[in-house]
Amino acid sequence: MAISPTMMLNANYPFFMSAFGSDDNNDESDNQFDFNISRELLLNPKDIMRGEMIGEGGNSIVYKGRLKNIVPVAVKIVQPGKTSAVSIQDKQQFQKEVLVLSSMKHENIVRFVGACIEPQLMIVTELVRGGTLQRFMLNSRPSPLDLKVSLSFALDISRAMEYLHSKGIIHRDLNPRNVLVTGDMKHVKLADFGLAREKTLGGMTCEAGTYRWMAPEVCSREPLRIGEKKHYDQKIDVYSFALIFWSLLTNKTPFSEIPSISIPYFVNQGKRPSLSNIPDEVVPILECCWAADSKTRLEFKDITISLESLLKRFCSERSNNEITITEDEAYDDEIEELETTWLLPKRYIKLKKPKKIKQNVMKKILPFFKKFISSKW
Numbered sequence: 426m427a428i429s430p431t432m433m434l435n436a437n438y439p440f441f442m443s444a445f446g447s448d449d450n451n452d453e454s455d456n457q458f459d460f461n462i463s464r465e466l467l468l469n470p471k472d473i474m475r476g477e478m479i480g481e482g483g484n485s486i487v488y489k490g491r492l493k494n495i496v497p498v499a500v501k502i503v504q505p506g507k508t509s510a511v512s513i514q515d516k517q518q519f520q521k522e523v524l525v526l527s528s529m530k531h532e533n534i535v536r537f538v539g540a541c542i543e544p545q546l547m548i549v550t551e552l553v554r555g556g557t558l559q560r561f562m563l564n565s566r567p568s569p570l571d572l573k574v575s576l577s578f579a580l581d582i583s584r585a586m587e588y589l590h591s592k593g594i595i596h597r598d599l600n601p602r603n604v605l606v607t608g609d610m611k612h613v614k615l616a617d618f619g620l621a622r623e624k625t626l627g628g629m630t631c632e633a634g635t636y637r638w639m640a641p642e643v644c645s646r647e648p649l650r651i652g653e654k655k656h657y658d659q660k661i662d663v664y665s666f667a668l669i670f671w672s673l674l675t676n677k678t679p680f681s682e683i684p685s686i687s688i689p690y691f692v693n694q695g696k697r698p699s700l701s702n703i704p705d706e707v708v709p710i711l712e713c714c715w716a717a718d719s720k721t722r723l724e725f726k727d728i729t730i731s732l733e734s735l736l737k738r739f740c741s742e743r744s745n746n747e748i749t750i751t752e753d754e755a756y757d758d759e760i761e762e763l764e765t766t767w768l769l770p771k772r773y774i775k776l777k778k779p780k781k782i783k784q785n786v787m788k789k790i791l792p793f794f795k796k797f798i799s800s801k802w
């Protein structure tokens with residue numbers, strides 16, 4: 426592989442943390458940038474076959490492809506054109522995305538395969554065949570999604586975000602365009618780490634993300650003093666998650682009635698999507714996640730627990746309704762019992778009643794809601 430003299434490829438990660446610690450070093454005084462990307466993360470561009478285009482981002486074009494003519498992959502070409510023509514800022518962003526993505530290993534996060542620096546900046550990941558969550562929802566309109574699908578997609582996102590935050594990374598651009606649906610349409614995976622940043626103690630200080638899904642503390646349009654920066658933390662992702670969750674439940678776009686540019690104003694005035702037609706058990710989760718005060722928003726580990734229990738509840742309610750067991754099937758299920766209870770006539774077998782799930786399960790399983798609930802009612 427051709428290596429330009431400006432590249433400094435390290436065998437390990439000596440500068441790994443500093444590489445995505447600095448947030449806004451926009452020194453464009455010259456276009457020279459020393460890449461600090463481990464050699465093991467780099468692919469030979471000759472091994473990558475590019476096929477049809479499957480997506481487009483603000484800064485990139487994504488193609489279907491094959492690695493070594495065998496493995497199906499997605500090939501994201503950042504700033505299509507020669508690497509030398511790419512701005513230093515885009516090179517920095519590319520490197521940050523490579524370093525973040527390559528450090529992730531989670532079933533709900535798009536798997537990193539490798540990257541190329543020459544002749545173009547490329548990020549190669551597993552190919553996720555079901556398209557974006559945005560497209561999936563649009564295709565299902567005007568019908569709402571099945572509740573089980575909404576909950577299970579929300580749970581996948583929450584698990585991925587729990588993992589991301591446990592690694593000290595904030596996504597900053599969580600929205601349905603950055604969530605991909607698997608080919609079997611059963612799961613979703615998080616993609617696009619172009620804006621992801623390492624959490625720092627003092628909080629983050631750069632505007633990022635897409636207005637519609639953006640937390641009020643990030644998109645506030647109040648004027649800043651010269652040199653003053655906005656401060657926020659990982660809870661901005663929790664707010665964005667809440668809007669995606671609402672969207673999954675309603676199959677609507679949040680704030681569709683407001684022009685995009687005015688959304689920050691209304692969100693900072695406390696406007697949130699309507700909660701009518703949202704299942705009662707879900708309302709406190711949404712309210713906790715999109716609270717104006719970021720400190721009162723839930724952590725993803727709590728969201729995961731609550732979604733797991735909701736999903737269990739709704740699935741078992743559904744299966745209780747849907748599954749009708751014939752006498753013969755009942756016999757099969759209880760055959761052991763029959764063998765020991767020989768006194769009973771063969772066909773006189775009672776099925777155990779399915780466990781009834783208590784109505785107040787949310788309050789019992791999710792003690793963290795108590796504080797919120799008591800302060801509201």
Ligand SMILES: Nc1ncnc2c1ncn2[C@@H]1O[C@H](COP(=O)(O)OP(=O)(O)OP(=O)(O)O)[C@@H](O)[C@H]1O
Binds near residue numbers: 483619
């Ligand atoms: N691994 C993948 N498998 C399938 N499709 C993908 C994959 N990665 C990206 N895409 C498609 O390409 C589109 C753009 O990708 P991505 O969001 O990573 O680009 P971006 O330039 O960072 O976009 P943005 O402007 O949102 O930051 C996605 O919306 C999706 O349709």
